[in-house]
Amino acid sequence: MEDQGFIPNARPKRILVIGGGASGLVTLRNLRDRGEFDEVQLVERRDDVGGVWYLDGDPNAPNTGAPRWPSPAYPGLIGNVLPEFLSFSAFPPFPETPSTATGQPFPSLSEAHAYLRAFAAPLVSQGAIRLNTEVQAVEELPARTGWRVRLRRWCDDGTGPEEFAEIWDAVVVAVACYDHPVFPNTPGIAQLRELHLARHAQGWRGPQGYKGKRVLVVGNANSGNDMAAQLAPVAGAVYQSIRRPNFPGFPSLPDARISRVAPVAEYIIHSAAGKNTIDAHLTDGTTLPALDAVLFGTGYRPFPDFVRVLRHNVTNDGNGIDNGVLAPLVTPTTSPVRVPFLHRYTLYAPNPSLALVGTAFASYTPFTLADVCSTWLALAWSGALAYPTSLRTLLAFEDERLAAVEAARVEMESTDRGGASALVAYGVLGPFEEAYAGALRAEVVRARPELDGVLPVWSPERTAVREAMFDLKRRALEAARARGL
Incomplete structure (x- = not known):
């Protein structure tokens, strides 16, 4: 101006x-x-x-x-x-x-x-x-x-x-x-959202419906930590994708049921027998296969x-x-x-x-x-x-x-x-x-x-x-x- x-x-x-x-x-x-x-x-x-x-x-x-x-x-x-x-x-x-x-x-x-x-x-x-x-x-x-x-x-x-x-x-x-809500610009996220395979913390209402599921949580601020902690006793596997250690203001406890992994480089969706699953390719070269859902605690x-x-x-x-x-x-x-x-x-x-x-x-x-x-x-x-x-x-x-x-x-x-x-x-x-x-x-x-x-x-x-x-x-x-x- x-x-x-x-x-x-x-x-x-x-x-x-x-x-x-x-x-x-x-x-x-x-x-x-x-x-x-x-x-x-x-x-x-x-x-x-x-x-x-x-x-x-x-x-x-x-x-x-x-x-x-x-x-x-x-x-x-x-x-x-x-x-x-x-x-x-x-x-x-x-x-x-x-x-x-x-x-x-x-x-x-x-x-x-x-x-x-x-x-x-x-x-x-x-x-x-x-x-x-x-x-x-x-x-x-x-x-x-x-x-x-x-x-x-x-x-x-x-x-x-x-x-x-x-x-x-x-x-x-x-x-x-x-x-x-804010979503990262990671390749594949748009398709995840179109297929209702992604959910932001804005719509989180608890772990109901995730029993036995393989879930990736993105983010380790308050919302990401809470979603991962609530999922841990229920889901079949919980992964938490983080870029850096927790900021001191967002405390969380270590939990053997939550696997912390590298940031995601790309999401690939597979469809078979009427079911969609997600492969998350990480920046460290590893892959999380056959995920059922991705939850984003990535702010507003x-x-x-x-x-x-x-x-x-x-x-x-x-x-x-x-x-x-x-x-x-x-x-x-x-x-x-x-x-x-x-x-x-x-x-x-x-x-x-x-x-x-x-x-x-x-x-x-x-x-x-x-x-x-x-x-x-x-x-x-x-x-x-x-x-x-x-x-x-x-x-x-x-x-x-x-x-x-x-x-x-x-x-x-x-x-x-x-x-x-x-x-x-x-x-x-x-x-x-x-x-x-x-x-x-x-x-x-x-x-x-x-x-x-x-x-x-x-x-x-x-x-x-x-x-x-x-x-x-x-x-x-x-x-x-x-x-x-």
């Missing part, structure tokens, strides 16, 4: 938050309680709040006829974050889990969902949350005059969908990180494909002139993979009345990071704190982060035969989290000193506590194994 000169700080009065997961809920609360706005609402397409922590619809809930958007979570999921890092500011702390006494201090899926429902309850009673309401498009209006949001809604009596549009001064997108990409923005002097137009045409905010070819043009991972630089919360990935503090980011946003949009008014200055954050990430990837590639980890990416905070969140918090406290004792803290001491969760999770897994779980 070319510099557009002065861009005033946004001062919206009516704000719509999209998404009823942890990020959206705390953003809604913070905008309403810590900002100065006329109206703030949240819409959620499913029939309950909770986002990824809400597994599936309540069977006793009214059948609205709406599509189902299952969570990428799965039965039996146990988190990797201690309750203290799941606790929102100015709200009762996340309760200690009942299993803490047995060596499992990490919350279950249902416990996390219960906490989020309790947090949302007063917002629901205030009429600030609309369920069964899907956002189909967010479209920027000319001259920074607002956003047209196209929605459809299902009613409890099964009627609908009703389609309509609303105009809002500002929009916060707090969704779309788990809607778009942030891709809010429903957001359309005006083309603000986009250089690939060739003429550098704002042609007033709506275009996707992000496309499949956006490179490096990210939501582009965001100041501090939050404000859309060409029009800061659009914000995103939750695009920066923090494995161990997603709740508290969304809390401090949305508090900063509430004060920025209220005028309590200022941010840059030059496009070039607004984009300096993105430029610096992209350069830092590229330097880290080059360094890793020079020392790691497997190439740079996917965790070295623009949207993954990693070691940058303390500096990033701490700086946002400091700005908030300068503007509102009374929040100093309320907001979560980022410091070397707190970082050490967070990193100690890695070993604590491993010990929890060992305790569960000792109990036969």
Whole structure:
């Protein structure tokens, strides 16, 4: 993008938050309680709040006829974050889990969902949350005059969908990180998917149906490790394809029933007697023959494909002139993979009345990071704190982060035969989290000193506590194994 000169700080009065997961809920609360706005609402397409922590619809809930958007979570999921890092500011702390006494201090899926429902309850009673309401498009209006949001809604009596549009001064997108699973570009994967021989962790619901099967799991982050561990007692053979040893934040226990193998170079499908099987040719020259299925724990990409923005002097137009045409905010070819043009991972630089919360990935503090980011946003949009008014200055954050990430990837590639980890990416905070969140918090406290004792803290001491969760999770897994779980 070319510099557009002065861009005033946004001062919206009516704000719509999209998404009823942890990020959206705390953003809604913070905008309403810590900002100065006329109206703030949240819409959620499913029939309950909770986002990824809400597994599936309540069977006793009214059948609205709406599509189902299952969570990428799965039965039996146990988190990797201690309750203290799941606790929102100015709200009762996340309760200690009942299993803490047995060596499992990490919350279950249902416990996390219960906490989020309790947090949302007063917002629901205030009429600030609309369920069964899907956002189909967010479209920027000319001259920074607002956003047209196209929605459809299902009613409890099964009627609908009703389609309509609303105009809002500002929009916060707090969704779309788990809607778009990532598959590797390995030859043969497209055919695997066409024949339903491949499944992403997004659709994993447990090892049922895999008894006696030969299964390959690709990836050794949390999802890959959990799928392999759940398959081990059931499947006939379990292989786990990895590029490098486990990142410390994704602990797993050695299991003689799980064979770790090299990355896959190619998949070949064989059909005989009405049955399809898979040969996985590995990069070390060996082959895994006659596999029944391949499961991918290979992550997701942030891709809010429903957001359309005006083309603000986009250089690939060739003429550098704002042609007033709506275009996707992000496309499949956006490179490096990210939501582009965001100041501090939050404000859309060409029009800061659009914000995103939750695009920066923090494995161990997603709740508290969304809390401090949305508090900063509430004060920025209220005028309590200022941010840059030059496009070039607004984009300096993105430029610096992209350069830092590229330097880290080059360094890793020079020392790691497997190439740079996917965790070295623009949207993954990693070691940058303390500096990033701490700086946002400091700005908030300068503007509102009374929040100093309320907001979560980022410091070397707190970082050490967070990193100690890695070993604590491993010990929890060992305790569960000792109990036969």
